[in-house]
Amino acid sequence: MKSVTRSLRILEAVARHQPVTVGELTKLFGLPKSTVQRTLVTLAEAGWLRANRRDTTRWEIGARVxxxxxxxxxxxxxxxxxxxxxxxxxxxxxxxxxxxxxxxxxxxxxxxxxxxxxxxxxxxxxxxxxxxxxxxxxxxxxxxxxxxxxxxxxxxxxxxxxxxxxxxxxxxxxxxxxxxxxxxxxxxxxxxxxxxxxxxxxxxxxxxxxxxxxxxxxxxxxxxxxxxxxxxxxxxxxxxxxxxxxx
Missing domain, CATH: 3.30.450.40 (GAF domain)
Structure with missing residues (x-):
């Protein structure tokens, strides 16, 4: 459940600050960069997030949302x-x-x-x-x-x-x-x-x-x-x- 809560909080943060980078989210949550990146990729694979079309290093809300x-x-x-x-x-x-x-x-x-x-x-x-x-x-x-x-x-x-x-x-x-x-x-x-x-x-x-x-x-x-x-x-x-x- 801890990982689910973390994923939801990262999803909410992306919605508030989009388009946002891994580094910005890392600073916001105080989590290891690898943890944030892994969560973002998982959410993207599920359709909840996507890479920004103009800057693929930034993340934003995806089609499922x-x-x-x-x-x-x-x-x-x-x-x-x-x-x-x-x-x-x-x-x-x-x-x-x-x-x-x-x-x-x-x-x-x-x-x-x-x-x-x-x-x-x-x-x-x-x-x-x-x-x-x-x-x-x-x-x-x-x-x-x-x-x-x-x-x-x-x-x-x-x-x-x-x-x-x-x-x-x-x-x-x-x-x-x-x-x-x-x-x-x-x-x-x-x-x-x-x-x-x-x-x-x-x-x-x-x-x-x-x-x-x-x-x-x-x-x-x-x-x-x-x-x-x-x-x-x-x-x-x-x-x-x-x-x-x-x-």
Whole structure:
């Protein structure tokens, strides 16, 4: 039990001070460096921690923590504000509606979903994570971040998930300008094969993106001629969520 307690305390310390080095944690706890390193590696293997993408000598919270975090959001003001507008959007389109929140510049996390009644539909488990640059929800959020955050994110090559994924940083920055100008983002099979989505950001009072609401559907039901219509509907839903949340 002593080792479990130590692991939990180190996990909590990483959450408070991330991204943090082994040396910093060693000083904080007064433990041997080898003990701290071993604990960090164990937690990383279990998915609770990960190396920082820009500095691999520093540690931060991993995907497993992010996946369980949505459970703590149930009943939060954001989810409460979002649910009814999401249901109305689902009823209008009969497609799956997702609400996702950003984890800094790492990923988007699905925190709520309203299903359609089609036998073939898109599906993300609550807690699923997805890349910012390859999804409609992610680009809707990225487009409303400060320029320095966009520049930091788009430094270097971006991971490709298919032929349609934007992997060139300059191309991504140009797309984000278009997203910000029109108010919504579109995903044409850029993350999962044969899945399309349209998303808009849910903004705080100062314009900070808190989340993104997305309507997603199989490629077989996506009609490019309706893109603007879908964009307006999703933007209207996002505006309703913002108004209810700030209420």
């Amino acid at each position: 992010l996946a369980v975090r949505p459970a703590a959001l149930q009943g939060s003001s954001l989810l409460t504000a979002a649910h009814e507008p999401m249901v109305r959007l689902r009823d209008a389109l009969n497609e799956t509606i997702h609400l996702s929140v950003p984890d800094a510049l790492h990923c988007m996390i699905v925190v709520d979903r309203v299903d359609c009644d089609h036998p073939v539909r898109t599906f993300h488990t609550i807690g699923d994570t997805s890349p910012l640059h390859a999804t409609a929800a992610g680009r809707a959020v990225l487009a409303h971040l400060p320029k320095q955050d966009i520049d930091e994110f788009s430094t270097g090559a971006l991971e490709g998930y298919g032929e349609q994924t934007i992997t060139d940083p300059a191309e991504l920055r140009a797309e984000l300008l278009r997203v910000r100008a029109r108010g919504y983002s579109v995903n044409y099979n850029q993350y999962r094969p044969d899945v399309c989505a349209v998303a808009a950001p849910v903004l705080d009072s100062d314009g900070t993106p808190l989340a993104a609401v997305a309507a997603s559907m199989p490629d077989s039901r996506f009609d490019p001629a309706r893109t603007e219509e879908l964009g307006r509907l999703v933007m209207d839903t996002a505006s309703q969520i913002t108004a209810r949340h700030l209420g």
